[in-house]
Amino acid sequence: MMRQYELVDRVRRYNPDTDEALLDRAYVYAMRAHGTQLRASGDPYFSHPLEVAAILTDLELDDATIVAALLHDTIEDTGATKVEIERLFGRQIADLVEGLTKIKKLDLVSKQAKQAENLRKLLLAIADDVRVLLVKLADRLHNMRTLKYVPQEKRDRVAQETLDIYAPLAARMGMQDMREELEDLSFRQLSPEAYGSITARMAELRARNGPLVEEIERELQQELTLRGIKAVVKGREKRPYSIWGKMERKAIGFEQLSDLYGFRVILESVEDCYRALGVVHTKWPIVPGRFKDYISTPKPNDYRSLHTTVIGPKRQRVELQIRTQDMDDIAEFGIAAHALYKDESGAQPIILSNESRAYAWLRKTIENLSQGLSPEEFLEHTKLELFHDQVFCFTPKGRLIALPRRATPIDFAYAVHTDVGNTAVGCKINGSIAPLVSELKNGDEVEIITSKAQTPPGAWESIAVTGKARAAVRRATRAAVRAQYAGLGRKIAERAFARAGKVFSEEAIARGMPRLARTSLDDVFSAVGRGEIKTDDLIRAVDPDWSAPRADERGGHRAPNGDGWFELKKGQNLKFKIPDGAEETHGAAIPIRGPRGDLPVRFAPNGGAVPGDRIVGILTPGEGITVYPIQSRDLQKFEETPERWLDVRWDVDELSDGRFPAQLLVTAVNEPGSLAQVATAIAERNGNIEGIEMRSRSPDFTEMRIDLGVFDLRHLNGIMADLRSRAVVSSVERLNG
Structure with missing residues (x-):
């Protein structure tokens, strides 16, 4: 176990002005607080927060974060309180420890709805101070390193949670090394056979090729030195999870993989990066389609680098990442690499996370919480945002929009603004008219054509790639359906009040809403339209003394239909009679315009109905009106529920092209x-x-x-x-x- 002075030395290596007394106090306090507690491995429990702090020293984080790591389990697992920690270590550290305590209580591997709600809480906890996330990631990394000591039934759940939530979060924060280790540790637990097979195949390849990586490093280094470019070349094999992911994604076998080796070329300046790229492309053949410039267009997590793949030394396919030392620090440590700056005295590093594009993404994700997403939708949105690679497109005015791979103009429109997405009717890609379902490519200029008369079709939800677009389409669809049901419910209510001899009044219904357990008129009418509130109950909410006539007083259910009537009486088969001289009732009947009208309408499942048929409507709870032709034998099914029968009429323009x-x-x-x-x-x-x-x-x-x-x-x-x-x-x- 690391000694007190060793921890201080680790921090002093990158921060000579560290507050040694603060670190000493935190070390002693945490060690005493955990006392004789043991981990599942049998080690003293204090060894865990100490290892978490050590991981964070590798990220070169500030004193407050290191202290928070030492104390992160004290409130939850010992008798320590926030008040005491604030008194001893200050408000900032106490807030960090409290945030970590809240996260520890989350169970992210439970049922999806609960998992989704807990992910909300996780992101909210780290929204105000990204250091909470950095400590939590280090905490998870050490737990994964010691996962073998956890009971067997819990290992898979923890590993799956790490793969689903924490590894993608580390990637989004730009912490690639931590992400890769979390993925590999999870992969080894979840798929031990696949992990063992890939590591064995890599060992065989290593034995067969000998010191291939070192030879390629040396040849690359010599070539750059000959051209007067000062560079450091680092080579390595790809990790098992990365290899397995590529095999799964491309449906290929291990033997078909050709770029198992990756090399980083670290240079002194951006100009040297492009010079080195020229040298590499001049010396060795490039693999077409494998060049990416993340220096001119950085990733949303601040990652910057030139990527290329060439047929290099030994005729091996070599993947190169060319960048400066600062870029390499950000690629390795992500947000932690530039999270610090000195205060005016120069003594204490302070988090400056709002300058990070990765942290900006995190804040944007938090903003989605205010859009009323359900927990499941929020989980879907966040996972989509975490897992997708990026393509970069532009508006006609040059604004850069980053989107997930396979995104469409629908996603682009919603990324610009929700209102743009909701009113989109078409698009131009690079000046040419294109379908809204087109797959966007890097560098596309996209212009969205809008119309105020447009509402997004529900089918867009299955086309859109981003969680934001999907959620917006769902919201718009729900709003449209709600408006349809509310419109139907209002018409039904008006007719019910007229039949009861009552005056229809929204004010009176509003006064009766508490009896209906609804909070708005739209809720009331929507529930009536869905069949969730019966019209008799609605009238009683307005007039508690009113009572519906008994079935034998109704004399059968009569409903006008076009120029005739049908009659339904209890105990009888369906009988229709069309009396001579029946008065026209078109004004009282509910107008039917078709399935794309302003009411929720379906047609009889066995045979449908067409304009010109005499029709009757049946109110189906949760589905709206089902329209039957009056001669349909299926109407006999509804003899015992006359309250569901509605008077309906066609209201279709002769020139309409609706089918x-x-x-x-x-x-x-x-x-x-x-x-x-x-x-x-x-x-x-x-x-x-x-x-x-x-x-x-x-x-x-x-x-x-x-x-x-x-x-x-x-x-x-x-x-x-x-x-x-x-x-x-x-x-x-x-x-x-």
Whole structure:
């Protein structure tokens, strides 16, 4: 176990002005607080916070962070309190320790909803001070290094949590070395056979090739020195998890991997980086498509480097990362590499995390908490943001937008602004009109075309790549559906009040909302539209003394429908009668404009309904109105629930191009070309075949059940007439329930 003076020496190496007395006090306090506590390995518990502090000294962090690491388990696991730590070590350190205590209470490997909520808390805890995250990552790294001492049933859960949450967070903070070690430790636990196979194959390759890495290092170094470029070349094999990930991603075997070695070329200036790149590309053939310039366009986590792959010495494919020493520090330590600066006295390093692009990403993620995302949506959004590589695109004004790989203009639009995404109707990529589903590439200039009349289709959710775009589409879809249900509920409520002889009044309904357990009129009407609140209950909330007439007083349920009536009485089959001179009731009926109208409307599952049919609406809880033609036998299913029957009427413009569902049963001669003739007859009448089922009724005839999209009843009748005129068609029948 590290001694007190050894810890101080480690800090003094990079910070000669360290507060040695502060570190000594923290060391002694934590050691006494943990006392005789033991870890699962049998070691003194204090060895754990001490190792966490040691990891952070490798990141060259400030005194407060090192002290917080020493104390990070004291509030949770000992009798220490925040008040006492604040008295002994100051407010800043006490706040850090308290933040780490809150994170320790999270169970990120529980059920998804709870995991999502805890991820919220994790990010909120680190939002104010990124040092909380740095200590937590070091804490997790040491726990993963000693995972073998944890009970078997817990190891997989901890490893999966590390792979899902902490390794990607380390990557987003630019801490690549820590990320790679966390990934490898998790991989070894979760997939021991794959890990063992890859390490064995790498050992065989190493034995066969000999000191290949050293030879390539030497040749690269000599070539750069000959050109007068001062450089340090470092080579290494790729890590097992990185190799396995590439094999999985590209669906290839180990033998097909050609870039198992990576080399870093560290130079003194940015100018030297580009000179070295020229030397490498002049000396060895480049592998096409493998050059990336992250110096001119850094990654969101501040990573900067030139990447290229060449067929280098020994005819080996060599992956090169060319950068300066400062860039290398950031690549290795990420946000910790530039998180410090001196105060005016020059004595104490202080966190300056708001200058980091990585920390800016973290704050942007926290902002999403204010957008009302559900825990599951927030988890999805954050994981998407953590795991995706980046492409860089530009607005017409030159603004740089970083997006995940495989992003579309839909993602781009929402990255610019939510309102831009919600009103997007088209786009131009590099000046040319392109589909909104196009995959964007690095350097694309994207212009989004908008319309205030547009609302995002629900299908965009499956097309979008970013969590922000998906969440925004879901919100817009929910708002549109809610508005539909609220509109339907208002119409139903108005009619219910009229039937009860009551005056419909929003003010009166608002006063009755507490009885309905709703907080707004929209909530009330939406619940009525969904069938969650019955109209009788709504009227009673306004007038508690009102009572609904009994079933035997209603004399059956009568509902106007176009120019006729249908009648439904308990205990009877469905009977329709259309009395002469029935008064027109179009003004009272709910207008139906189709599935894309302003109300939640579906059509009868067995046969549909088309304009021109006499129709009735059935209120289906949670789904809105289901429209049936009045001749549908399926209506008999609803005889016992007359309160669900709604008066509806068509409200469709004659010039509308909207299609409505109908179903035909066509019996055709069983001979070659019969289906083609049937399809031709429908197409010539501008009908749209949306589905077809065929079965042989006999050796001579085939039955075709055809789902059609038609404009109205006249259109449907015309198609049926054309089908009957075909020699191959024996009969045509419209199906209705």
